[in-house]
Amino acid sequence: MDITRRDEVTVFHLREPRLDACASGDFKDQLIEWVDEGNRRLVLDMSEVDFVDSSGLGAMVSVLKRVGLDGDMVICGVCEPVMRMFRLARMDKIFSLVTSQDDALVAIKS
Amino acid sequence: MTTESDSRGVALVDVVDDEPSRVLIVDDNPVNRRLLRAMLAREGYEIDEADSGEAALSCVVDVSPDLVLLDVVMPDVDGFDVCSQLKAEPLTADFPVIFLSALTDAADKVRGLNLGAVDWITKPFHQAEVLARVRNQLQIRHLTRSLRSANADLLHKQDSLREDLAAAADIQRSLIPRSAPVTHPVEVAWRFTPCESVGGDIFNVLPLDENTLSAFIIDVSGHGVPAAMVTVSVMQSLSQHAGVVMRPPKNGDITPPAKVLELLDREYPFDRFDRYFTICYTLLDSKTGELTYSSAAHPEPLLVRADGSLERLEKGGTIIGLGHVVPFEQGHAVLGKGDRVFLYTDGIIETENLQGEMYGCERLETLLQEVAGDALQDACEAVMEAVAAWSGGAPANDDITLLAYQFNGEDADSESAGA
Numbered sequence: 001m002d003i004t005r006r007d008e009v010t011v012f013h014l015r016e017p018r019l020d021a022c023a024s025g026d027f028k029d030q031l032i033e034w035v036d037e038g039n040r041r042l043v044l045d046m047s048e049v050d051f052v053d054s055s056g057l058g059a060m061v062s063v064l065k066r067v068g069l070d071g072d073m074v075i076c077g078v079c080e081p082v083m084r085m086f087r088l089a090r091m092d093k094i095f096s097l098v099t100s101q102d103d104a105l106v107a108i109k110s
Numbered sequence: 111m112t113t114e115s116d117s118r119g120v121a122l123v124d125v126v127d128d129e130p131s132r133v134l135i136v137d138d139n140p141v142n143r144r145l146l147r148a149m150l151a152r153e154g155y156e157i158d159e160a161d162s163g164e165a166a167l168s169c170v171v172d173v174s175p176d177l178v179l180l181d182v183v184m185p186d187v188d189g190f191d192v193c194s195q196l197k198a199e200p201l202t203a204d205f206p207v208i209f210l211s212a213l214t215d216a217a218d219k220v221r222g223l224n225l226g227a228v229d230w231i232t233k234p235f236h237q238a239e240v241l242a243r244v245r246n247q248l249q250i251r252h253l254t255r256s257l258r259s260a261n262a263d264l265l266h267k268q269d270s271l272r273e274d275l276a277a278a279a280d281i282q283r284s285l286i287p288r289s290a291p292v293t294h295p296v297e298v299a300w301r302f303t304p305c306e307s308v309g310g311d312i313f314n315v316l317p318l319d320e321n322t323l324s325a326f327i328i329d330v331s332g333h334g335v336p337a338a339m340v341t342v343s344v345m346q347s348l349s350q351h352a353g354v355v356m357r358p359p360k361n362g363d364i365t366p367p368a369k370v371l372e373l374l375d376r377e378y379p380f381d382r383f384d385r386y387f388t389i390c391y392t393l394l395d396s397k398t399g400e401l402t403y404s405s406a407a408h409p410e411p412l413l414v415r416a417d418g419s420l421e422r423l424e425k426g427g428t429i430i431g432l433g434h435v436v437p438f439e440q441g442h443a444v445l446g447k448g449d450r451v452f453l454y455t456d457g458i459i460e461t462e463n464l465q466g467e468m469y470g471c472e473r474l475e476t477l478l479q480e481v482a483g484d485a486l487q488d489a490c491e492a493v494m495e496a497v498a499a500w501s502g503g504a505p506a507n508d509d510i511t512l513l514a515y516q517f518n519g520e521d522a523d524s525e526s527a528g529a
Contacts, residue, residue: 021331021332021333053331053456053460054329054331054386054387054388054407054429055331055332055386057386057407057429058331058380058386058429058431058432061380061429061432061435062380088407088408088409088410089388089407089428089429090407090426090427090428090436091428093436094428094435094436
């Protein structure tokens with residue numbers, strides 16, 4: 001996972017193709033640590049992820065909850081198979097989903 | 111082995127190590143034997159002597175030495191013979207041998223070491239050198255023995271863990287139906303294959319009253335024991351008298367599927383067990399064929415009509431445990447005679463072939479339509495075979511569960527009675 005700062009926003013670029021039971025623990029711990037340090041505006045670039053399971057979704061929701069109402073999390077670059085999983089789990093109703101990182105930076109609440 | 115020795119396995123090895131090491135001196139020259147004995151006894155070792163190769167071979171099993179100091183040149187059976195015979199016999203092969211010899215030719219040393227000796231000391235020897243080499247070998251010997259003993263201990267523990275897991279697997283299997291309910295004009299079939307002994311999948315088929323059959327399938331994130339324990343807890347919650355599927359105060363009102371999922375979502379917030387689960391819950395009226403259902407992020411159940419047409423049952427909501435972030439929708443369908451519903455866990459569609467491609471929904475749907483005319487049991491078997499063939503024999507890395515039922519209509523009982 002690459003972490004970059006763009007203005008006041010932290011961009012997490014996931015480099016592993018699978019966000020599953022094996023990967024989601026580390027993912028969650030890392031992001032929550034980041035959020036707890038006061039970074040509450042996050043962009044999650046998932047353009048390289050081609051598989052997410054229920055543990056992965058759970059981890060994403062945990063992070064979203066941690067971000068809280070005064071923060072925002074926008075997800076970009078979700079491929080079709082992962083999007084199908086998101087729709088199945090109604091994540092499309094919970095997450096802000098956009099196409100590109102640039103769109104995400106525009107979409108994120110200031 | 112008793113529990114006490116179990117928990118102190120390593121300590122016991124230390125006790126063994128505190129006993130004095132036994133050294134067997136094999137030399138036909140009494141002066142050499144006396145010299146070595148005096149030197150080693152001062153170090154606290156227990157000494158045994160043999161004055162020939164034959165004597166050494168006949169006493170070695172009784173002595174059971176931690177180390178053999180072996181002269182090479184002896185009449186009749188020489189040191190090389192003794193060493194090769196020791197190494198050939200399983201009872202004595204482990205005794206470490208150090209050759210002690212006036213032979214200085216490199217070829218002799220190589221021969222001795224190739225026979226299995228651990229070291230070679232040239233005579234005339236220096237006392238300090240002998241002691242240092244003996245000490246080294248005894249240390250190695252003791253470390254090897256502790257390691258072996260710790261290993262045996264671990265194997266024993268592993269065995270008992272394996273037995274526990276097998277028992278857990280039996281318990282988990284006892285939760286699923288033993289046989290299909292016979293009181294309903296509904297035929298039921300299933301396949302249940304956890305990828306380890308126990309797993310995170312579970313299902314049940316449960317008549318709630320004379321007309322209503324509930325059927326559900328659950329997939330807890332992760333596998334193995336923690337996931338399996340959660341399945342046990344959820345099964346308990348979904349039993350008839352736990353207040354979820356039938357609502358108190360009078361256990362007679364059957365809870366609609368979306369409400370069941372809402373209650374589970376409240377009862378299993380994800381931080382309770384640090385586990386999530388997906389579920390598909392269906393209720394079938396066995397008189398009218400009316401089906402109500404709701405899924406929590408579970409792969410959509412498939413409705414295969416008797417004529418082979420297929421519908422995805424898409425209504426539902428998100429994963430159980432997220433705290434009601436979106437409401438659960440409830441779906442409705444009416445089954446005609448011969449129509450089937452298939453509930454399954456993602457282990458089926460996420461099985462990968464050798465190229466890493468998943469089996470996928472579409473293949474499953476096509477197959478179920480192809481086998482629509484076969485008996486329900488055979489249709490389930492066809493799915494399992496297709497998934498096994500897809501994986502190319504690779505062991506499954508997820509639990510696989512398939513639950514299917516077929517509505518045979520109200521007159522099914524009389525028909526089967528007449529058949």
